[in-house]
Structures are given as C-alpha cells and as structure tokens.
Amino acid sequence: MESASQDINLNSPNKGLLSDAMTDVPVDSAASARTSAPEGLTLAEEEELRSELAKVEEEIGTLRQVLAAKERHCGELKRKLGLTPLDGLKQNLSKSWHDVQVSNAYVKTSEKLGEWNDKVTQSDLYLSASSTLEDWNEKLTQSEAYKKTQETLSQAGQKTSAALSNVGSVISRKLGDMRNSATFKSFEDRVGSIKSRVVGSRENSTDGLHSPSGAGDKPPQDNAPF
Numbered sequence: 174m175e176s177a178s179q180d181i182n183l184n185s186p187n188k189g190l191l192s193d194a195m196t197d198v199p200v201d202s203a204a205s206a207r208t209s210a211p212e213g214l215t216l217a218e219e220e221e222l223r224s225e226l227a228k229v230e231e232e233i234g235t236l237r238q239v240l241a242a243k244e245r246h247c248g249e250l251k252r253k254l255g256l257t258p259l260d261g262l263k264q265n266l267s268k269s270w271h272d273v274q275v276s277n278a279y280v281k282t283s284e285k286l287g288e289w290n291d292k293v294t295q296s297d298l299y300l301s302a303s304s305t306l307e308d309w310n311e312k313l314t315q316s317e318a319y320k321k322t323q324e325t326l327s328q329a330g331q332k333t334s335a336a337l338s339n340v341g342s343v344i345s346r347k348l349g350d351m352r353n354s355a356t357f358k359s360f361e362d363r364v365g366s367i368k369s370r371v372v373g374s375r376e377n378s379t380d381g382l383h384s385p386s387g388a389g390d391k392p393p394q395d396n397a398p399f
Contacts, residue, residue, distance in 0.1 A: 211219070251261070273279050293299055313319055351357055 214222070
C-alpha cells in the first residue's frame with residue numbers, strides 16, 4: 174500500500190506530506206468493502222436480490238437503447254413525410270388540449286360554471302335587472318325625443334341624397350352646354366384642322382422618300398406648310 178501511495182504522489186508538490194497522511198488512514202479489505210446484509214435478510218436472499226437488480230438495470234439499459242432507435246426511426250419517417258417540428262408541436266398542443274377537455278377537473282369545472290350560470294340567470298336580482306333594462310329600452314324607443322331624433326336623421330339622409338343627385342345633374346348639364354357652345358366648337362374645328370395638316374405633311378414626306386426623283390445625292394425636300 175505504501176508503494177501505491179508513493180506512485181500516486183510522484184507529481185504532487187507535497188509528496189511527503191500526502192504520503193505520511195495516507196499511511197494513517199485505515200484501509201478496508203476487499204471483504205469488508207461489501208456492505209453488510211440488511212437486517213432480516215440472509216446472505217442467499219441478498220445475493221438473489223442483487224442478481225435481480227442487475228438484470229433489471231440491464232433491461233432498463235436495453236429499453237433505453239431500443240427507445241433511442243425508435244425515436245431516430247420516427248424522426249426519419251417524419252422527415253420523409255415533410256413534417257416539420259412545428260407540425261409536431263401543433264399536434265402535441267392539440268392532444269394536450271383534448272386531454273384537458275376530457276379530464277375530470279375540466280368536466281367538473283364546466284359543470285360548476287353551468288350551475289352558477291343557471292343560478293345567476295334564475296336569481297331574482299338578475300330577473301329584476303333584465304326587466305328594468307327592458308322597460309328602459311321600451312320607454313326610450315317610445316319617447317318623443319327618440320322619435321324626433323330618428324325622423325331628423327332620416328330627413329337629413331334624404332336631403333343629402335337629393336343634394337348629391339342635383340349636383341350630378343347640374344354638372345352633366347353644364348358639360349353638355351359647354352360642348353354645344355360656339356367656343357368649344359371653334360376649338361374643336363381648330364384641333365381637327367391642325368390634325369389634318371400634320372397628317373397631310375407626313376403623307377407628303379413619305380411619298381417623297383419613295384419617288385424615283387428623290388434618288389440621288391440630294392435629300393428629299395420637305396414641302397410641309399409649316
């Protein structure tokens with residue numbers, strides 16, 4: 174044991190101190206390292222339980238490996254189907270919400286809320302308040318002020334519609350009068366004359382380019398009236 178402690182402390186700055194301290198610590202033998210059997214169990218029963226524990230731990234490890242392989246296979250299938258993590262999250266949320274809706278707590282809460290709603294709507298205070306509001310509404314709609322306001326708004330809407338219709342008619346009539354006026358006709362004649370002169374000059378230019386006398390060194394002369 175002393176040689177082992179010396180090998181451990183070869184690279185330590187406190188070689189001698191650690192070596193001396195370790196010599197004072199009692200070392201258990203291999204037989205004493207095993208914990209004693211619990212009270213009420215024989216050594217044979219303890220060995221059987223330890224053997225069963227080892228088997229269970231081995232099965233747990235195997236199941237973890239199988240689960241990891243299944244998860245990888247599931248991820249590959251989702252990738253081939255084009256399912257994104259967001260789709261999985263939506264599915265999980267939908268399933269969780271469904272589980273909440275069918276849970277006993279949710280059902281009981283819904284039933285309680287329904288009972289409270291029935292009690293509130295059937296209570297004297299609620300019925301009295303509803304009756305009072307209905308009376309107020311009826312009195313308001315039957316009052317002279319309400320009727321006058323409604324008639325005023327209706328008349329204002331009719332007057333607005335009539336005014337817009339009159340404005341449209343006036344604008345249409347003014348445009349017709351303007352087109353029939355002598356000034357507009359004179360302007361229209363001038364525009365037509367200018368258009369005819371421009372078209373005629375373009376036709377003369379085109380004829381000059383294609384005529385035989387125009388071939389040669391001299392460019393064709395433009396006889397436009399401008």
